Amino acid sequence: MRYSHFLGQTLREVPKDAEIASHQLLVKGGFVDQLMTGSWTLLPLGWRVITKINDIIREELDKTGAQEMLMPLMHPKEVWNRTGRWDDPGVREIMYQFKDKRGREFGLSFTHEEIVMDLLGKHTSSYKDFPIKVYHFSTKFRNEPRPRGGVLRSREFMMKDLYSAHVTEEDMYEYYWQIKDAYLRAFKRMGLDSKVVEAGGGVFTKNYTHEFQVVSPAGEDTIFYCDKCDFAQNKEIYQGKAGDKCPKCKKGKVAEASAIEVGNIFPLGQKYAKAMNVSFADKDGKKKYPWFASYGIGPARVMATVVEAHHDERGIVWPTELTPYDVYLLHLPGGEEAAEKIYEAMEKAGLEVLFDDREEPAGVKLKDADLIGVPVRVVVSQKSLAAGGVEVARRDNGKSTVGPVGKLAEEISNIYGGK
Amino acid sequence: MRYSHFLGQTLREVPKDAEIASHQLLVKGGFVDQLMTGSWTLLPLGWRVITKINDIIREELDKTGAQEMLMPLMHPKEVWNRTGRWDDPGVREIMYQFKDKRGREFGLSFTHEEIVMDLLGKHTSSYKDFPIKVYHFSTKFRNEPRPRGGVLRSREFMMKDLYSAHVTEEDMYEYYWQIKDAYLRAFKRMGLDSKVVEAGGGVFTKNYTHEFQVVSPAGEDTIFYCDKCDFAQNKEIYQGKAGDKCPKCKKGKVAEASAIEVGNIFPLGQKYAKAMNVSFADKDGKKKYPWFASYGIGPARVMATVVEAHHDERGIVWPTELTPYDVYLLHLPGGEEAAEKIYEAMEKAGLEVLFDDREEPAGVKLKDADLIGVPVRVVVSQKSLAAGGVEVARRDNGKSTVGPVGKLAEEISNIYGGK
Numbered sequence: 001m002r003y004s005h006f007l008g009q010t011l012r013e014v015p016k017d018a019e020i021a022s023h024q025l026l027v028k029g030g031f032v033d034q035l036m037t038g039s040w041t042l043l044p045l046g047w048r049v050i051t052k053i054n055d056i057i058r059e060e061l062d063k064t065g066a067q068e069m070l071m072p073l074m075h076p077k078e079v080w081n082r083t084g085r086w087d088d089p090g091v092r093e094i095m096y097q098f099k100d101k102r103g104r105e106f107g108l109s110f111t112h113e114e115i116v117m118d119l120l121g122k123h124t125s126s127y128k129d130f131p132i133k134v135y136h137f138s139t140k141f142r143n144e145p146r147p148r149g150g151v152l153r154s155r156e157f158m159m160k161d162l163y164s165a166h167v168t169e170e171d172m173y174e175y176y177w178q179i180k181d182a183y184l185r186a187f188k189r190m191g192l193d194s195k196v197v198e199a200g201g202g203v204f205t206k207n208y209t210h211e212f213q214v215v216s217p218a219g220e221d222t223i224f225y226c227d228k229c230d231f232a233q234n235k236e237i238y239q240g241k242a243g244d245k246c247p248k249c250k251k252g253k254v255a256e257a258s259a260i261e262v263g264n265i266f267p268l269g270q271k272y273a274k275a276m277n278v279s280f281a282d283k284d285g286k287k288k289y290p291w292f293a294s295y296g297i298g299p300a301r302v303m304a305t306v307v308e309a310h311h312d313e314r315g316i317v318w319p320t321e322l323t324p325y326d327v328y329l330l331h332l333p334g335g336e337e338a339a340e341k342i343y344e345a346m347e348k349a350g351l352e353v354l355f356d357d358r359e360e361p362a363g364v365k366l367k368d369a370d371l372i373g374v375p376v377r378v379v380v381s382q383k384s385l386a387a388g389g390v391e392v393a394r395r396d397n398g399k400s401t402v403g404p405v406g407k408l409a410e411e412i413s414n415i416y417g418g419k
Numbered sequence: 420m421r422y423s424h425f426l427g428q429t430l431r432e433v434p435k436d437a438e439i440a441s442h443q444l445l446v447k448g449g450f451v452d453q454l455m456t457g458s459w460t461l462l463p464l465g466w467r468v469i470t471k472i473n474d475i476i477r478e479e480l481d482k483t484g485a486q487e488m489l490m491p492l493m494h495p496k497e498v499w500n501r502t503g504r505w506d507d508p509g510v511r512e513i514m515y516q517f518k519d520k521r522g523r524e525f526g527l528s529f530t531h532e533e534i535v536m537d538l539l540g541k542h543t544s545s546y547k548d549f550p551i552k553v554y555h556f557s558t559k560f561r562n563e564p565r566p567r568g569g570v571l572r573s574r575e576f577m578m579k580d581l582y583s584a585h586v587t588e589e590d591m592y593e594y595y596w597q598i599k600d601a602y603l604r605a606f607k608r609m610g611l612d613s614k615v616v617e618a619g620g621g622v623f624t625k626n627y628t629h630e631f632q633v634v635s636p637a638g639e640d641t642i643f644y645c646d647k648c649d650f651a652q653n654k655e656i657y658q659g660k661a662g663d664k665c666p667k668c669k670k671g672k673v674a675e676a677s678a679i680e681v682g683n684i685f686p687l688g689q690k691y692a693k694a695m696n697v698s699f700a701d702k703d704g705k706k707k708y709p710w711f712a713s714y715g716i717g718p719a720r721v722m723a724t725v726v727e728a729h730h731d732e733r734g735i736v737w738p739t740e741l742t743p744y745d746v747y748l749l750h751l752p753g754g755e756e757a758a759e760k761i762y763e764a765m766e767k768a769g770l771e772v773l774f775d776d777r778e779e780p781a782g783v784k785l786k787d788a789d790l791i792g793v794p795v796r797v798v799v800s801q802k803s804l805a806a807g808g809v810e811v812a813r814r815d816n817g818k819s820t821v822g823p824v825g826k827l828a829e830e831i832s833n834i835y836g837g838k
Contacts, residue, residue: 035490
């Protein structure tokens with residue numbers, strides 16, 4: 001792709017309200033654009049990153065036997081009435097509810113438990129039909145009182161939500177822990193070190209639920225965690241203070257930290273099925289209620305968290321699994337013709353190349369390359385050609401070498417060795 | 420994937436209001452589920468088909484240099500006010516408009532011209548920044564007075580909308596015709612014979628626009644087309660009657676037919692840019708307005724149209740490029756153990772297999788296989804094993820052969836030869 005015909009070229013100005021690094025860098029780098037408070041366009045660069053995040057989530061979920069589908073975003077009041085959540089004050093606070101011209105009432109999706117349960121009621125009847133594991137990537141609308149941090153907390157955002165239904169509580173929890181592991185694997189692949197943190201149920205359930213938190217100064221949550229074992233709780237339920245001995249392993253000390261919540265999982269139990277009277281016939285023909293759980297990840301928030309974890313003073317440093325392009329190619333004076341040929345050859349070889357073909361000063365082009373943060377930068381200039389070919393530089397450690405064009409593919413594949 | 424743990428198993432009943440084949444078959448086959456009038460869940464089977472449709476569209480658009488992104492669905496009134504469309508009676512008729520608790524006014528996306536133009540205003544300034552070609556797959560909401568035909572006309576549906584902006588009218592039209600060809604290629608790959616039909620501008624533009632129409636008794640549009648050349652117009656603008664001599668080639672006769680609109684393209688010109696005062700500096704520094712066009716395809720409607728074109732009295736007959744799975748594997752008595760092994764081997768070999776592992780009568784399983792319409796059915800039974808292996812049957816022509824398990828992969832790849 002040529003950078004000259006690109007919607008979302010880098011900006012010189014930092015948005016005034018951008019206090020955290022990811023907000024500044026994603027806007028400046030041309031990854032996202034604000035339509036209004038709490039509402040963002042994922043520009044082509046940002047969308048490429050989100051696509052890679054989504055593909056990783058998809059791969060990890062499909063391994064557990066989950067099926068992707070797509071549910072509607074506009075929900076009839078009637079379905080939400082079946083659990084009584086339509087009139088729940090907590091729900092009314094964040095759900096956009098409105099009437100059409102004929103007076104019918106609708107709510108915009110802020111979650112999909114009721115819709116999945118409605119589907120289960122229509123499509124399952126016997127214990128043989130379970131387990132059911134379905135997910136979708138779709139838009140959520142939440143009337144947040146204070147959207148902040150760019151795409152970290154928005155009023156409209158994409159979410160991957162997974163729902164599972166089982167014949168027994170044991171089955172539900174077996175899958176629940178399987179998804180916990182799938183989430184940890186997914187976040188690790190994205191370059192995030194996430195902690196599984198115990199939390200209360202909020203509007204969803206009275207059981208313990210679990211959050212996936214990434215320690216970061218930009219986080220608006222507070223967590224307490226052990227420096228020796230996997231004990232971690234959020235501040236709503238932790239009953240001690242920082243520095244206490246860990247109540248689980250009795251060895252480590254409990255630390256306090258700001259963190260960003262990148263995912264959460266909820267063992268909802270039979271509450272929704274009972275409220276909506278969705279049941280199945282067990283082996284002996286008896287009426288039973290399925291055990292239900294839900295699991296969420298917000299890909300745009302994940303993208304921002306990755307930027308918080310992977311940037312320096314010059315810009316973003318994308319992990320190889322999430323980079324919007326494999327190679328950032330640019331020409332400096334004298335390298336124009338050679339760069340065109342290299343661009344064509346790399347595209348043909350199946351590499352994803354962002355080609356900065358603009359006639360801009362070297363300073364501008366190199367600065368933009370650092371800001372956008374593709375792991376491999378290839379520079380073609382009169383100087384590099386005189387020195388034997390092209391310069392290949394790594395964004396993470398700054399190491400660069402000049403080598404012949406013929407060795408370029410090998411060089412790049414070495415850098416992506418772990419990919 | 421095992422059919423036993425599948426959300427959306429086949430239904431015995433046809434919905435009462437289902438008058439056309441695609442509505443009946445997609446519901447009965449478990450591809451879609453109605454949440455409320457005009458609003459549908461794409462169940463896992465349906466979503467797999469949509470994914471293949473979207474990937475074909477994506478491939479054909481990316482070849483033209485277009486970039487994918489994602490724009491918000493909830494739009495502030497202010498942006499729509501800039502073209503005056505917020506208060507346009509035609510727009511108010513189909514756009515859901517509502518206020519949040521603080522009295523701010525929003526509209527749900529029924530199209531995205533204003534949002535793209537707003538982006539262009541923020542991210543382009545020079546002739547060097549053009550052409551811009553961006554698209555997204557996202558949800559559209561239209562308050563249709565009479566949703567019908569299952570997913571053919573819904574109130575909420577996914578749309579692929581592409582927008583392009585150019586420095587001259589010639590550039591715009593050059594790309595416009597390039598997209599016309601890309602659409603024709605995409606529909607052909609999906610097994611659809613589409614006609615490019617001239618149409619008026621509707622609420623979008625006063626220029627000629629073009630619809631992509633597939634002749635079908637289930638269509639609610641009427642088109643007039645020549646039986647010898649590519650002349651075709653919709654009934655709103657055609658000024659003759661069926662049987663007339665073709666006004667273009669003067670040789671063929673004009674036929675009248677019902678048709679389904681699967682796509683449309685609009686050369687919008689400078690109207691939106693002028694209304695929103697979005698301009699660029701030309702080579703000589705003069706202020707100019709970009710030339711703008713938009714291009715839409717509704718993937719769920721495409722899926723229904725494909726079913727209209729490819730079904731028989733027993734069910735759907737998917738074209739190989741769109742089938743939800745490569746193979747429909749089922750066991751009949753005596754074949755259970757062998758089928759399990761074959762399932763594992765085929766999955767390992769990278770085939771997408773839907774494995775009907777239910778203990779149901781042969782009649783039910785074979786009937787469901789026909790209804791769902793995967794191109795290749797593999798049956799493992801005591802009888803087939805005694806005859807030397809497994810039965811491989813084609814859904815389109817019913818031809819079947821019994822052969823050794825070792826030749827299965829070869830057999831299947833022969834059937835998908837053209838894939």
